[in-house]
Amino acid sequence: MLRITADVYSGRPDPVADITDEAQARAALRELTRDRTLFTASRPSEPLTGGLGLRGFWLETFDDGLARDFDVDSRLYVPVGPQAPAGRVAEVAERLITIADWGRAPDTFAGTAPPVDESFRDFLLGELSGSSTASVQDGTEPAGGAEEELPAVTCQIELGAFNPGFWNNDPTVQSSNNCYNYASNWRTNTFAQPGRGCGSMYTRIDCAEVTRAALCDGMHHRFDCFPDGEKPRFLVALVVIPGGGDFHWYRKQKEGFWGHKPGGTAARNYDNSGNVIYDPETADRGPYTIFCGYFYGCNSQRQRIR
């Protein structure tokens, strides 16, 4: 078991939750300890902690075996936000927030912790997004003509900061995750396939069938909005090779360009001509010449992919 305490409040005790699933606790520790600059033994001094809002997490282990396996002390601190070391910390923190059971007070916690519910997870993810993602409005242009003008559709979406190192620094991560993992911003190490997670993988490769499979995993067509509880809601684009060879996905980034990961190669933000991608419809996509359309990913979709 892993206990997580959100270092978020100033005038009252911080919320505490447990990660009771042993496999998930180990996976989280494995991910965290891959880069040991992401955590410290103690909380940084106050002036560095960034003031109000989420400052970091305390993580506690309760058996010496788990601590020994990952060579960590019984208690460690993971800073997030501006004072955190650059790199993968937001990804790691997001996973910790997601898998912790915030809706149930830890049975064995002796201290004082305020009652929170599952919405606290969304609050933390929102706090975290302040450093790695931006929430923006994604809207259609109003249709032309004064009298026939249709109301514009606007959805709230998130744009993540471009962080290719998460995908490229570890050879196993790079080779075992593909464009669908990158677009979903979820590392499965399974070379995720649209529809496999929902039990209905594509049966051929064309726009209609890969779209069907991705919607089955939980994606939405663009402008079919997701609620706030499904953050992060990323804007992605699907393209295919004519004749059914393969599909490819792009994801829009916080910096305004689009990121992608061609198969087991490195994640990047440039196209086959070496140009930064600001429009996936006009980018040099090699043989992936059919543009299928834009979609939204979401939190439940990305956790479903396999």
Added chain:
Amino acid sequence: MIVEVDLYSGRPNPRFALEPAAAYELARRIEALAPAGGDARPRDGLGYRGLRMRTGPDDGATTTEIVVSGGLVTVRTPDGPPRRLEDHGRELERWLLDEGAGKLDPAALATARQDLTR
């Protein structure tokens, strides 16, 4: 030995088995290659990128990785820096793809062969 055609982004790459005699011939051909110039670069991006092979047990400690791509052959071993060799006229790449004929999906093979004409 398994040859991976580094071709796709979403789907797993197609692969085919190289028979022992062909694997021996591959080793012989690689040993005959000259060192590559400093500006040679493997294919990258979307589409066909080259061919990848591994020799030895897949435990990372003793594996040799061979990448044949765009006129460059890169041999990586656990000990020592990568060897960069010149595949003049992409002859080795063409020979390897010919070995995959009848084993690979024809469309995938055609896409890879088309790249050889570039």
